[in-house]
Amino acid sequence: MIGVKRLGHVTLTTPDLQRQLDYYQAIIGLSVIDRTRDRAVLATKLGVETLVLERGDTADLSAIALQIAPGADLSDVGRELTSRNxxxxxxxxxxPGIAKAIVFRDVYGTPLEIFSDYTFAKAEKQVSGIMPIKLGHVARFVEDARAGAEFYTGLLGFRISDWRTTVSVFMRCGPDHHTVNVFEGQKPGFAHIAFEMKDFSELQRACDVLASNDLKLDWGPSRHNIGHNIACYHKNWDGLRIEVYTEMDQMKDEALGYFEPRPWHEDMPQRPKVWPAETSRNYWGLWGS
Ligand SMILES: [Fe+2]
Structure with a gap:
Protein backbone atom coordinates (compact mmCIF):
# COMPACT_ATOMS: atom_id res chain seq x y z
CA MET A 1 0.00 0.00 0.00
CA ILE A 2 1.08 3.56 -0.73
CA GLY A 3 0.78 5.42 2.57
CA VAL A 4 -0.35 8.96 1.77
CA LYS A 5 0.34 11.41 4.62
CA ARG A 6 -1.02 14.71 3.37
CA LEU A 7 -2.48 16.67 0.49
CA GLY A 8 0.19 18.64 -1.32
CA HIS A 9 -1.18 20.90 -4.01
CA VAL A 10 -3.86 20.70 -6.65
CA THR A 11 -3.40 21.75 -10.25
CA LEU A 12 -6.14 23.84 -11.81
CA THR A 13 -6.42 24.90 -15.41
CA THR A 14 -7.70 28.35 -16.26
CA PRO A 15 -8.52 30.26 -19.43
CA ASP A 16 -7.27 33.47 -17.80
CA LEU A 17 -4.06 32.80 -15.92
CA GLN A 18 -3.34 36.40 -14.95
CA ARG A 19 -6.83 36.97 -13.55
CA GLN A 20 -6.57 33.81 -11.46
CA LEU A 21 -3.13 34.86 -10.25
CA ASP A 22 -4.66 38.17 -9.17
CA TYR A 23 -7.42 36.32 -7.30
CA TYR A 24 -5.15 33.83 -5.54
CA GLN A 25 -2.58 36.45 -4.58
CA ALA A 26 -4.68 39.45 -3.60
CA ILE A 27 -7.76 37.69 -2.20
CA ILE A 28 -6.71 34.22 -1.08
CA GLY A 29 -3.30 35.52 -0.05
CA LEU A 30 -1.02 32.96 -1.65
CA SER A 31 2.45 33.79 -2.98
CA VAL A 32 3.77 33.01 -6.43
CA ILE A 33 6.98 31.05 -6.03
CA ASP A 34 7.49 30.04 -9.67
CA ARG A 35 6.14 31.45 -12.92
CA THR A 36 6.44 30.68 -16.59
CA ARG A 37 4.23 31.97 -19.39
CA ASP A 38 1.64 29.21 -19.03
CA ARG A 39 2.11 28.01 -15.46
CA ALA A 40 2.48 29.33 -11.93
CA VAL A 41 3.13 27.67 -8.58
CA LEU A 42 1.64 29.25 -5.47
CA ALA A 43 2.35 28.63 -1.81
CA THR A 44 0.90 29.76 1.48
CA LYS A 45 2.73 32.50 3.35
CA LEU A 46 4.07 29.63 5.48
CA GLY A 47 5.90 28.21 2.47
CA VAL A 48 3.66 25.27 1.70
CA GLU A 49 2.88 24.78 -1.98
CA THR A 50 -0.83 24.77 -2.45
CA LEU A 51 -1.78 25.38 -6.02
CA VAL A 52 -0.43 25.07 -9.54
CA LEU A 53 -2.25 27.15 -12.12
CA GLU A 54 -1.92 26.19 -15.78
CA ARG A 55 -3.29 27.89 -18.84
CA GLY A 56 -6.12 25.80 -20.33
CA ASP A 57 -9.35 26.01 -22.27
CA THR A 58 -11.57 25.56 -19.23
CA ALA A 59 -11.40 26.05 -15.49
CA ASP A 60 -10.97 22.58 -14.07
CA LEU A 61 -9.04 20.28 -11.77
CA SER A 62 -6.17 18.60 -13.61
CA ALA A 63 -4.08 16.92 -10.89
CA ILE A 64 -3.82 16.22 -7.17
CA ALA A 65 -0.41 15.99 -5.46
CA LEU A 66 -0.16 13.76 -2.39
CA GLN A 67 2.81 13.32 -0.08
CA ILE A 68 3.96 10.00 1.33
CA ALA A 69 6.53 9.65 4.12
CA PRO A 70 9.64 11.78 3.59
CA GLY A 71 12.52 9.55 2.63
CA ALA A 72 10.25 6.85 1.22
CA ASP A 73 11.55 5.26 -1.96
CA LEU A 74 9.38 6.14 -4.95
CA SER A 75 10.55 2.94 -6.67
CA ASP A 76 8.51 1.03 -4.07
CA VAL A 77 5.49 3.03 -5.22
CA GLY A 78 6.31 2.08 -8.80
CA ARG A 79 6.50 -1.60 -7.86
CA GLU A 80 3.14 -1.38 -6.07
CA LEU A 81 1.54 0.21 -9.12
CA THR A 82 3.08 -2.35 -11.47
CA SER A 83 1.72 -5.18 -9.32
CA ARG A 84 -1.74 -3.69 -9.78
CA ASN A 85 -1.31 -3.04 -13.51
CA PRO A 96 10.24 24.15 -6.72
CA GLY A 97 9.47 22.00 -3.66
CA ILE A 98 8.94 18.65 -5.38
CA ALA A 99 11.98 17.32 -7.22
CA LYS A 100 10.44 14.00 -8.16
CA ALA A 101 6.98 12.44 -8.32
CA ILE A 102 5.29 9.32 -9.63
CA VAL A 103 2.21 10.22 -11.65
CA PHE A 104 -0.75 7.94 -12.38
CA ARG A 105 -4.50 8.30 -12.70
CA ASP A 106 -6.96 7.56 -9.94
CA VAL A 107 -10.14 5.59 -10.50
CA TYR A 108 -11.87 8.74 -11.81
CA GLY A 109 -9.11 9.53 -14.29
CA THR A 110 -7.59 12.40 -12.29
CA PRO A 111 -3.77 12.39 -12.35
CA LEU A 112 -2.21 11.90 -8.92
CA GLU A 113 1.34 13.08 -8.25
CA ILE A 114 2.87 11.08 -5.41
CA PHE A 115 5.98 12.57 -3.85
CA SER A 116 7.98 11.80 -0.75
CA ASP A 117 10.34 14.70 -0.16
CA TYR A 118 9.23 18.31 -0.04
CA THR A 119 11.27 21.48 0.35
CA PHE A 120 9.41 24.39 1.91
CA ALA A 121 9.33 27.66 0.04
CA LYS A 122 10.58 30.76 1.83
CA ALA A 123 8.00 31.97 4.32
CA GLU A 124 6.65 35.48 3.79
CA LYS A 125 5.66 37.94 6.48
CA GLN A 126 3.67 40.50 4.55
CA VAL A 127 -0.11 40.46 4.84
CA SER A 128 -2.44 40.05 1.88
CA GLY A 129 -5.86 38.52 1.44
CA ILE A 130 -7.31 35.84 3.65
CA MET A 131 -4.06 33.85 4.08
CA PRO A 132 -5.21 30.28 4.81
CA ILE A 133 -2.92 28.00 6.76
CA LYS A 134 -3.26 25.24 4.18
CA LEU A 135 -5.18 23.59 1.38
CA GLY A 136 -7.29 21.14 3.31
CA HIS A 137 -9.29 19.05 0.88
CA VAL A 138 -10.43 18.53 -2.65
CA ALA A 139 -13.99 17.44 -3.45
CA ARG A 140 -15.33 15.99 -6.68
CA PHE A 141 -18.65 14.87 -8.09
CA VAL A 142 -18.39 11.28 -9.31
CA GLU A 143 -20.54 8.51 -10.73
CA ASP A 144 -19.45 5.87 -8.24
CA ALA A 145 -18.38 6.89 -4.74
CA ARG A 146 -17.65 3.32 -3.65
CA ALA A 147 -15.06 2.92 -6.40
CA GLY A 148 -13.23 5.94 -5.01
CA ALA A 149 -13.44 4.61 -1.46
CA GLU A 150 -11.91 1.31 -2.55
CA PHE A 151 -9.17 3.00 -4.58
CA TYR A 152 -8.16 5.57 -1.98
CA THR A 153 -8.29 3.19 0.99
CA GLY A 154 -7.01 0.09 -0.78
CA LEU A 155 -4.12 1.62 -2.72
CA LEU A 156 -3.31 4.92 -1.03
CA GLY A 157 -3.92 4.18 2.64
CA PHE A 158 -6.76 6.61 3.25
CA ARG A 159 -9.28 5.84 5.98
CA ILE A 160 -13.03 6.26 5.72
CA SER A 161 -14.22 9.05 8.02
CA ASP A 162 -17.89 9.06 7.12
CA TRP A 163 -20.39 8.04 4.50
CA ARG A 164 -23.64 9.81 3.72
CA THR A 165 -25.72 6.76 2.77
CA THR A 166 -23.83 5.25 -0.17
CA VAL A 167 -23.55 8.42 -2.21
CA SER A 168 -20.89 10.53 -0.47
CA VAL A 169 -17.68 9.46 1.19
CA PHE A 170 -15.23 11.52 3.25
CA MET A 171 -11.70 10.14 3.52
CA ARG A 172 -8.70 11.12 5.63
CA CYS A 173 -4.98 10.55 5.24
CA GLY A 174 -4.02 12.32 8.48
CA PRO A 175 -5.87 13.73 11.50
CA ASP A 176 -8.24 15.92 9.44
CA HIS A 177 -11.68 14.38 8.92
CA HIS A 178 -11.41 14.63 5.16
CA THR A 179 -8.73 15.33 2.60
CA VAL A 180 -10.45 13.74 -0.38
CA ASN A 181 -14.22 13.51 -0.64
CA VAL A 182 -16.50 12.49 -3.46
CA PHE A 183 -20.21 12.93 -4.01
CA GLU A 184 -22.62 11.23 -6.38
CA GLY A 185 -25.66 13.00 -7.80
CA GLN A 186 -24.30 15.71 -10.05
CA LYS A 187 -22.37 15.78 -13.31
CA PRO A 188 -18.95 14.26 -12.58
CA GLY A 189 -16.13 16.73 -12.16
CA PHE A 190 -14.80 19.42 -9.86
CA ALA A 191 -16.89 20.20 -6.78
CA HIS A 192 -14.65 22.45 -4.66
CA ILE A 193 -11.28 22.93 -3.05
CA ALA A 194 -11.09 24.05 0.56
CA PHE A 195 -8.65 26.29 2.41
CA GLU A 196 -8.29 25.98 6.17
CA MET A 197 -8.32 29.08 8.35
CA LYS A 198 -6.60 29.11 11.74
CA ASP A 199 -9.77 29.73 13.75
CA PHE A 200 -13.25 31.20 13.60
CA SER A 201 -12.07 34.79 13.92
CA GLU A 202 -9.86 34.24 10.90
CA LEU A 203 -12.80 32.74 9.02
CA GLN A 204 -14.81 35.87 9.86
CA ARG A 205 -11.97 38.03 8.54
CA ALA A 206 -11.88 35.91 5.39
CA CYS A 207 -15.60 36.56 4.81
CA ASP A 208 -14.99 40.30 5.14
CA VAL A 209 -12.09 40.14 2.69
CA LEU A 210 -14.25 38.26 0.19
CA ALA A 211 -17.16 40.67 0.59
CA SER A 212 -14.94 43.71 0.18
CA ASN A 213 -13.85 42.23 -3.16
CA ASP A 214 -17.48 41.64 -4.16
CA LEU A 215 -17.15 37.88 -3.77
CA LYS A 216 -20.40 37.05 -2.01
CA LEU A 217 -20.84 33.80 -0.12
CA ASP A 218 -23.25 31.44 -1.82
CA TRP A 219 -23.51 29.38 1.36
CA GLY A 220 -22.50 29.72 4.99
CA PRO A 221 -20.95 30.29 7.37
CA SER A 222 -22.52 27.14 8.71
CA ARG A 223 -21.31 24.16 10.67
CA HIS A 224 -21.46 20.94 8.72
CA ASN A 225 -22.82 17.88 10.47
CA ILE A 226 -20.45 15.52 8.67
CA GLY A 227 -16.93 16.65 9.59
CA HIS A 228 -18.31 19.48 11.78
CA ASN A 229 -16.22 22.11 10.05
CA ILE A 230 -17.51 25.67 9.97
CA ALA A 231 -17.55 26.35 6.26
CA CYS A 232 -18.45 29.06 3.81
CA TYR A 233 -18.40 28.92 0.06
CA HIS A 234 -18.00 31.30 -2.85
CA LYS A 235 -17.20 31.02 -6.52
CA ASN A 236 -13.88 32.37 -7.71
CA TRP A 237 -13.49 34.50 -10.83
CA ASP A 238 -13.30 31.31 -12.92
CA GLY A 239 -16.60 30.09 -11.47
CA LEU A 240 -14.95 27.32 -9.42
CA ARG A 241 -16.34 26.80 -5.95
CA ILE A 242 -13.95 27.61 -3.13
CA GLU A 243 -14.56 26.71 0.52
CA VAL A 244 -12.87 28.32 3.48
CA TYR A 245 -13.32 26.50 6.75
CA THR A 246 -12.14 25.92 10.29
CA GLU A 247 -12.72 23.52 13.21
CA MET A 248 -12.81 20.31 11.18
CA ASP A 249 -13.07 17.10 13.20
CA GLN A 250 -9.71 15.61 14.13
CA MET A 251 -8.83 11.94 14.50
CA LYS A 252 -5.73 12.55 16.58
CA ASP A 253 -5.09 8.88 17.31
CA GLU A 254 -6.23 6.24 14.85
CA ALA A 255 -6.05 3.58 17.55
CA LEU A 256 -8.67 5.40 19.61
CA GLY A 257 -10.99 5.32 16.63
CA TYR A 258 -12.98 8.48 17.35
CA PHE A 259 -12.74 12.16 16.59
CA GLU A 260 -11.66 14.52 19.36
CA PRO A 261 -14.84 15.10 21.36
CA ARG A 262 -16.53 18.45 20.74
CA PRO A 263 -19.71 19.98 22.22
CA TRP A 264 -21.40 19.94 18.82
CA HIS A 265 -20.96 16.23 18.18
CA GLU A 266 -24.10 14.16 17.75
CA ASP A 267 -22.45 11.03 19.16
CA MET A 268 -20.13 10.66 22.13
CA PRO A 269 -17.68 9.59 21.03
CA GLN A 270 -18.03 10.62 17.39
CA ARG A 271 -16.86 7.62 15.37
CA PRO A 272 -16.80 7.15 11.61
CA LYS A 273 -20.23 6.00 10.52
CA VAL A 274 -22.84 6.01 7.79
CA TRP A 275 -25.08 9.07 8.11
CA PRO A 276 -28.69 8.77 6.95
CA ALA A 277 -30.01 10.52 3.86
CA GLU A 278 -31.96 13.08 5.92
CA THR A 279 -28.80 14.32 7.69
CA SER A 280 -28.64 18.10 7.53
CA ARG A 281 -25.64 19.81 6.00
CA ASN A 282 -25.95 22.61 8.53
CA TYR A 283 -25.87 21.79 12.24
CA TRP A 284 -26.76 25.41 13.05
CA GLY A 285 -29.84 25.76 10.93
CA LEU A 286 -31.77 24.71 7.89
CA TRP A 287 -30.65 22.29 5.23
CA GLY A 288 -28.02 23.88 3.05
CA SER A 289 -26.85 23.45 -0.50
FE1 LIG B 1 -15.57 20.80 1.63
Missing amino acids: IAFEVRSDVT
Whole structure:
Protein backbone atom coordinates (compact mmCIF):
# COMPACT_ATOMS: atom_id res chain seq x y z
CA MET A 1 0.00 0.00 0.00
CA ILE A 2 1.08 3.56 -0.73
CA GLY A 3 0.78 5.42 2.57
CA VAL A 4 -0.35 8.96 1.77
CA LYS A 5 0.34 11.41 4.62
CA ARG A 6 -1.02 14.71 3.37
CA LEU A 7 -2.48 16.67 0.49
CA GLY A 8 0.19 18.64 -1.32
CA HIS A 9 -1.18 20.90 -4.01
CA VAL A 10 -3.86 20.70 -6.65
CA THR A 11 -3.40 21.75 -10.25
CA LEU A 12 -6.14 23.84 -11.81
CA THR A 13 -6.42 24.90 -15.41
CA THR A 14 -7.70 28.35 -16.26
CA PRO A 15 -8.52 30.26 -19.43
CA ASP A 16 -7.27 33.47 -17.80
CA LEU A 17 -4.06 32.80 -15.92
CA GLN A 18 -3.34 36.40 -14.95
CA ARG A 19 -6.83 36.97 -13.55
CA GLN A 20 -6.57 33.81 -11.46
CA LEU A 21 -3.13 34.86 -10.25
CA ASP A 22 -4.66 38.17 -9.17
CA TYR A 23 -7.42 36.32 -7.30
CA TYR A 24 -5.15 33.83 -5.54
CA GLN A 25 -2.58 36.45 -4.58
CA ALA A 26 -4.68 39.45 -3.60
CA ILE A 27 -7.76 37.69 -2.20
CA ILE A 28 -6.71 34.22 -1.08
CA GLY A 29 -3.30 35.52 -0.05
CA LEU A 30 -1.02 32.96 -1.65
CA SER A 31 2.45 33.79 -2.98
CA VAL A 32 3.77 33.01 -6.43
CA ILE A 33 6.98 31.05 -6.03
CA ASP A 34 7.49 30.04 -9.67
CA ARG A 35 6.14 31.45 -12.92
CA THR A 36 6.44 30.68 -16.59
CA ARG A 37 4.23 31.97 -19.39
CA ASP A 38 1.64 29.21 -19.03
CA ARG A 39 2.11 28.01 -15.46
CA ALA A 40 2.48 29.33 -11.93
CA VAL A 41 3.13 27.67 -8.58
CA LEU A 42 1.64 29.25 -5.47
CA ALA A 43 2.35 28.63 -1.81
CA THR A 44 0.90 29.76 1.48
CA LYS A 45 2.73 32.50 3.35
CA LEU A 46 4.07 29.63 5.48
CA GLY A 47 5.90 28.21 2.47
CA VAL A 48 3.66 25.27 1.70
CA GLU A 49 2.88 24.78 -1.98
CA THR A 50 -0.83 24.77 -2.45
CA LEU A 51 -1.78 25.38 -6.02
CA VAL A 52 -0.43 25.07 -9.54
CA LEU A 53 -2.25 27.15 -12.12
CA GLU A 54 -1.92 26.19 -15.78
CA ARG A 55 -3.29 27.89 -18.84
CA GLY A 56 -6.12 25.80 -20.33
CA ASP A 57 -9.35 26.01 -22.27
CA THR A 58 -11.57 25.56 -19.23
CA ALA A 59 -11.40 26.05 -15.49
CA ASP A 60 -10.97 22.58 -14.07
CA LEU A 61 -9.04 20.28 -11.77
CA SER A 62 -6.17 18.60 -13.61
CA ALA A 63 -4.08 16.92 -10.89
CA ILE A 64 -3.82 16.22 -7.17
CA ALA A 65 -0.41 15.99 -5.46
CA LEU A 66 -0.16 13.76 -2.39
CA GLN A 67 2.81 13.32 -0.08
CA ILE A 68 3.96 10.00 1.33
CA ALA A 69 6.53 9.65 4.12
CA PRO A 70 9.64 11.78 3.59
CA GLY A 71 12.52 9.55 2.63
CA ALA A 72 10.25 6.85 1.22
CA ASP A 73 11.55 5.26 -1.96
CA LEU A 74 9.38 6.14 -4.95
CA SER A 75 10.55 2.94 -6.67
CA ASP A 76 8.51 1.03 -4.07
CA VAL A 77 5.49 3.03 -5.22
CA GLY A 78 6.31 2.08 -8.80
CA ARG A 79 6.50 -1.60 -7.86
CA GLU A 80 3.14 -1.38 -6.07
CA LEU A 81 1.54 0.21 -9.12
CA THR A 82 3.08 -2.35 -11.47
CA SER A 83 1.72 -5.18 -9.32
CA ARG A 84 -1.74 -3.69 -9.78
CA ASN A 85 -1.31 -3.04 -13.51
CA ILE A 86 -1.56 0.73 -13.04
CA ALA A 87 0.43 2.69 -15.62
CA PHE A 88 2.63 5.48 -14.27
CA GLU A 89 5.43 7.82 -15.20
CA VAL A 90 8.15 9.47 -13.17
CA ARG A 91 8.37 13.25 -13.37
CA SER A 92 11.17 15.53 -12.27
CA ASP A 93 11.07 19.14 -11.13
CA VAL A 94 7.31 19.12 -10.65
CA THR A 95 7.46 22.30 -8.58
CA PRO A 96 10.24 24.15 -6.72
CA GLY A 97 9.47 22.00 -3.66
CA ILE A 98 8.94 18.65 -5.38
CA ALA A 99 11.98 17.32 -7.22
CA LYS A 100 10.44 14.00 -8.16
CA ALA A 101 6.98 12.44 -8.32
CA ILE A 102 5.29 9.32 -9.63
CA VAL A 103 2.21 10.22 -11.65
CA PHE A 104 -0.75 7.94 -12.38
CA ARG A 105 -4.50 8.30 -12.70
CA ASP A 106 -6.96 7.56 -9.94
CA VAL A 107 -10.14 5.59 -10.50
CA TYR A 108 -11.87 8.74 -11.81
CA GLY A 109 -9.11 9.53 -14.29
CA THR A 110 -7.59 12.40 -12.29
CA PRO A 111 -3.77 12.39 -12.35
CA LEU A 112 -2.21 11.90 -8.92
CA GLU A 113 1.34 13.08 -8.25
CA ILE A 114 2.87 11.08 -5.41
CA PHE A 115 5.98 12.57 -3.85
CA SER A 116 7.98 11.80 -0.75
CA ASP A 117 10.34 14.70 -0.16
CA TYR A 118 9.23 18.31 -0.04
CA THR A 119 11.27 21.48 0.35
CA PHE A 120 9.41 24.39 1.91
CA ALA A 121 9.33 27.66 0.04
CA LYS A 122 10.58 30.76 1.83
CA ALA A 123 8.00 31.97 4.32
CA GLU A 124 6.65 35.48 3.79
CA LYS A 125 5.66 37.94 6.48
CA GLN A 126 3.67 40.50 4.55
CA VAL A 127 -0.11 40.46 4.84
CA SER A 128 -2.44 40.05 1.88
CA GLY A 129 -5.86 38.52 1.44
CA ILE A 130 -7.31 35.84 3.65
CA MET A 131 -4.06 33.85 4.08
CA PRO A 132 -5.21 30.28 4.81
CA ILE A 133 -2.92 28.00 6.76
CA LYS A 134 -3.26 25.24 4.18
CA LEU A 135 -5.18 23.59 1.38
CA GLY A 136 -7.29 21.14 3.31
CA HIS A 137 -9.29 19.05 0.88
CA VAL A 138 -10.43 18.53 -2.65
CA ALA A 139 -13.99 17.44 -3.45
CA ARG A 140 -15.33 15.99 -6.68
CA PHE A 141 -18.65 14.87 -8.09
CA VAL A 142 -18.39 11.28 -9.31
CA GLU A 143 -20.54 8.51 -10.73
CA ASP A 144 -19.45 5.87 -8.24
CA ALA A 145 -18.38 6.89 -4.74
CA ARG A 146 -17.65 3.32 -3.65
CA ALA A 147 -15.06 2.92 -6.40
CA GLY A 148 -13.23 5.94 -5.01
CA ALA A 149 -13.44 4.61 -1.46
CA GLU A 150 -11.91 1.31 -2.55
CA PHE A 151 -9.17 3.00 -4.58
CA TYR A 152 -8.16 5.57 -1.98
CA THR A 153 -8.29 3.19 0.99
CA GLY A 154 -7.01 0.09 -0.78
CA LEU A 155 -4.12 1.62 -2.72
CA LEU A 156 -3.31 4.92 -1.03
CA GLY A 157 -3.92 4.18 2.64
CA PHE A 158 -6.76 6.61 3.25
CA ARG A 159 -9.28 5.84 5.98
CA ILE A 160 -13.03 6.26 5.72
CA SER A 161 -14.22 9.05 8.02
CA ASP A 162 -17.89 9.06 7.12
CA TRP A 163 -20.39 8.04 4.50
CA ARG A 164 -23.64 9.81 3.72
CA THR A 165 -25.72 6.76 2.77
CA THR A 166 -23.83 5.25 -0.17
CA VAL A 167 -23.55 8.42 -2.21
CA SER A 168 -20.89 10.53 -0.47
CA VAL A 169 -17.68 9.46 1.19
CA PHE A 170 -15.23 11.52 3.25
CA MET A 171 -11.70 10.14 3.52
CA ARG A 172 -8.70 11.12 5.63
CA CYS A 173 -4.98 10.55 5.24
CA GLY A 174 -4.02 12.32 8.48
CA PRO A 175 -5.87 13.73 11.50
CA ASP A 176 -8.24 15.92 9.44
CA HIS A 177 -11.68 14.38 8.92
CA HIS A 178 -11.41 14.63 5.16
CA THR A 179 -8.73 15.33 2.60
CA VAL A 180 -10.45 13.74 -0.38
CA ASN A 181 -14.22 13.51 -0.64
CA VAL A 182 -16.50 12.49 -3.46
CA PHE A 183 -20.21 12.93 -4.01
CA GLU A 184 -22.62 11.23 -6.38
CA GLY A 185 -25.66 13.00 -7.80
CA GLN A 186 -24.30 15.71 -10.05
CA LYS A 187 -22.37 15.78 -13.31
CA PRO A 188 -18.95 14.26 -12.58
CA GLY A 189 -16.13 16.73 -12.16
CA PHE A 190 -14.80 19.42 -9.86
CA ALA A 191 -16.89 20.20 -6.78
CA HIS A 192 -14.65 22.45 -4.66
CA ILE A 193 -11.28 22.93 -3.05
CA ALA A 194 -11.09 24.05 0.56
CA PHE A 195 -8.65 26.29 2.41
CA GLU A 196 -8.29 25.98 6.17
CA MET A 197 -8.32 29.08 8.35
CA LYS A 198 -6.60 29.11 11.74
CA ASP A 199 -9.77 29.73 13.75
CA PHE A 200 -13.25 31.20 13.60
CA SER A 201 -12.07 34.79 13.92
CA GLU A 202 -9.86 34.24 10.90
CA LEU A 203 -12.80 32.74 9.02
CA GLN A 204 -14.81 35.87 9.86
CA ARG A 205 -11.97 38.03 8.54
CA ALA A 206 -11.88 35.91 5.39
CA CYS A 207 -15.60 36.56 4.81
CA ASP A 208 -14.99 40.30 5.14
CA VAL A 209 -12.09 40.14 2.69
CA LEU A 210 -14.25 38.26 0.19
CA ALA A 211 -17.16 40.67 0.59
CA SER A 212 -14.94 43.71 0.18
CA ASN A 213 -13.85 42.23 -3.16
CA ASP A 214 -17.48 41.64 -4.16
CA LEU A 215 -17.15 37.88 -3.77
CA LYS A 216 -20.40 37.05 -2.01
CA LEU A 217 -20.84 33.80 -0.12
CA ASP A 218 -23.25 31.44 -1.82
CA TRP A 219 -23.51 29.38 1.36
CA GLY A 220 -22.50 29.72 4.99
CA PRO A 221 -20.95 30.29 7.37
CA SER A 222 -22.52 27.14 8.71
CA ARG A 223 -21.31 24.16 10.67
CA HIS A 224 -21.46 20.94 8.72
CA ASN A 225 -22.82 17.88 10.47
CA ILE A 226 -20.45 15.52 8.67
CA GLY A 227 -16.93 16.65 9.59
CA HIS A 228 -18.31 19.48 11.78
CA ASN A 229 -16.22 22.11 10.05
CA ILE A 230 -17.51 25.67 9.97
CA ALA A 231 -17.55 26.35 6.26
CA CYS A 232 -18.45 29.06 3.81
CA TYR A 233 -18.40 28.92 0.06
CA HIS A 234 -18.00 31.30 -2.85
CA LYS A 235 -17.20 31.02 -6.52
CA ASN A 236 -13.88 32.37 -7.71
CA TRP A 237 -13.49 34.50 -10.83
CA ASP A 238 -13.30 31.31 -12.92
CA GLY A 239 -16.60 30.09 -11.47
CA LEU A 240 -14.95 27.32 -9.42
CA ARG A 241 -16.34 26.80 -5.95
CA ILE A 242 -13.95 27.61 -3.13
CA GLU A 243 -14.56 26.71 0.52
CA VAL A 244 -12.87 28.32 3.48
CA TYR A 245 -13.32 26.50 6.75
CA THR A 246 -12.14 25.92 10.29
CA GLU A 247 -12.72 23.52 13.21
CA MET A 248 -12.81 20.31 11.18
CA ASP A 249 -13.07 17.10 13.20
CA GLN A 250 -9.71 15.61 14.13
CA MET A 251 -8.83 11.94 14.50
CA LYS A 252 -5.73 12.55 16.58
CA ASP A 253 -5.09 8.88 17.31
CA GLU A 254 -6.23 6.24 14.85
CA ALA A 255 -6.05 3.58 17.55
CA LEU A 256 -8.67 5.40 19.61
CA GLY A 257 -10.99 5.32 16.63
CA TYR A 258 -12.98 8.48 17.35
CA PHE A 259 -12.74 12.16 16.59
CA GLU A 260 -11.66 14.52 19.36
CA PRO A 261 -14.84 15.10 21.36
CA ARG A 262 -16.53 18.45 20.74
CA PRO A 263 -19.71 19.98 22.22
CA TRP A 264 -21.40 19.94 18.82
CA HIS A 265 -20.96 16.23 18.18
CA GLU A 266 -24.10 14.16 17.75
CA ASP A 267 -22.45 11.03 19.16
CA MET A 268 -20.13 10.66 22.13
CA PRO A 269 -17.68 9.59 21.03
CA GLN A 270 -18.03 10.62 17.39
CA ARG A 271 -16.86 7.62 15.37
CA PRO A 272 -16.80 7.15 11.61
CA LYS A 273 -20.23 6.00 10.52
CA VAL A 274 -22.84 6.01 7.79
CA TRP A 275 -25.08 9.07 8.11
CA PRO A 276 -28.69 8.77 6.95
CA ALA A 277 -30.01 10.52 3.86
CA GLU A 278 -31.96 13.08 5.92
CA THR A 279 -28.80 14.32 7.69
CA SER A 280 -28.64 18.10 7.53
CA ARG A 281 -25.64 19.81 6.00
CA ASN A 282 -25.95 22.61 8.53
CA TYR A 283 -25.87 21.79 12.24
CA TRP A 284 -26.76 25.41 13.05
CA GLY A 285 -29.84 25.76 10.93
CA LEU A 286 -31.77 24.71 7.89
CA TRP A 287 -30.65 22.29 5.23
CA GLY A 288 -28.02 23.88 3.05
CA SER A 289 -26.85 23.45 -0.50
FE1 LIG B 1 -15.57 20.80 1.63
